Amino acid sequence: MTTTMQIPEGFIMPDFGNAGRPRAQASATPGEEGATDTVSSYTGPRKMAFICSKGNLDMAYPALIMGNAALGEGAEVHIFFTFWGLDIVNTKTYDNLKFTVSGNTAMHMPGLGRVRPGLEHKSMPQALGNVPGMTSIATKMMKKQMTEMEIPDIPEFLDLMQAAGAHMYACKLSFDMAKMIEADLHPAVEGVISAGDFIDIAENAQVVFV
Numbered sequence: 001m002t003t004t005m006q007i008p009e010g011f012i013m014p015d016f017g018n019a020g021r022p023r024a025q026a027s028a029t030p031g032e033e034g035a036t037d038t039v040s041s042y043t044g045p046r047k048m049a050f051i052c053s054k055g056n057l058d059m060a061y062p063a064l065i066m067g068n069a070a071l072g073e074g075a076e077v078h079i080f081f082t083f084w085g086l087d088i089v090n091t092k093t094y095d096n097l098k099f100t101v102s103g104n105t106a107m108h109m110p111g112l113g114r115v116r117p118g119l120e121h122k123s124m125p126q127a128l129g130n131v132p133g134m135t136s137i138a139t140k141m142m143k144k145q146m147t148e149m150e151i152p153d154i155p156e157f158l159d160l161m162q163a164a165g166a167h168m169y170a171c172k173l174s175f176d177m178a179k180m181i182e183a184d185l186h187p188a189v190e191g192v193i194s195a196g197d198f199i200d201i202a203e204n205a206q207v208v209f210v
Helices: 057-072 083-088 110-114 126-130 134-148 154-164 172-177 195-201
Strands: 047-052 076-081 167-171 189-193 206-209
Touching: 047 057, 047 083, 047 195, 057 076, 057 083, 057 134, 057 154, 076 083, 076 195, 083 167, 083 172, 154 167, 167 172, 167 195, 172 189, 189 195
Parallel strands: 047 076, 047 206, 076 167, 167 189
Antiparallel strands: none
16 A cells, blocks of 8 residues: 655745756667656756854864865855854964864764774763863864875865865854954955855855754
């Protein structure tokens, strides 16, 4: 027996856009009835907007990595740094972002698998976050992993993003709350704008909130 899902009245399915890559569809032999051509890649305007709201080291990289990938695919990229995310482009803080175990129940250490198989998948106890020096140790370990994978540090990553054509902005509200001046911002930041301004900029874009 099969059931049909009932769509609530007034529900509008969000348009997430296509993946931007060619996808093959199963088709009949060319010339036969029902035969279809391979679906071509999405040809409309490609635009992505990232909102960075957190200033931890592990939260700084996702938007930069995804933005870099989008630039490589030819997409127009805009990044809005708001609240603690402003630390990512603040020259006084961006080279000293921290990574902490506290509040991160997904934190596990691949190296522990050498001690006992299976431990590499176990979450680290939250109490470790309260141990003096643990945040510094965790931050150092993460930076070491990034270096080994040849992932640039935050200042260099911002330079690369700027060179690749990314557009970056600081949130005016957060900027004013932090008592910052424009000289504090990385040169890649094009301006200090309001949330409303960014909404206008992000029109027709695929928005990712980090």
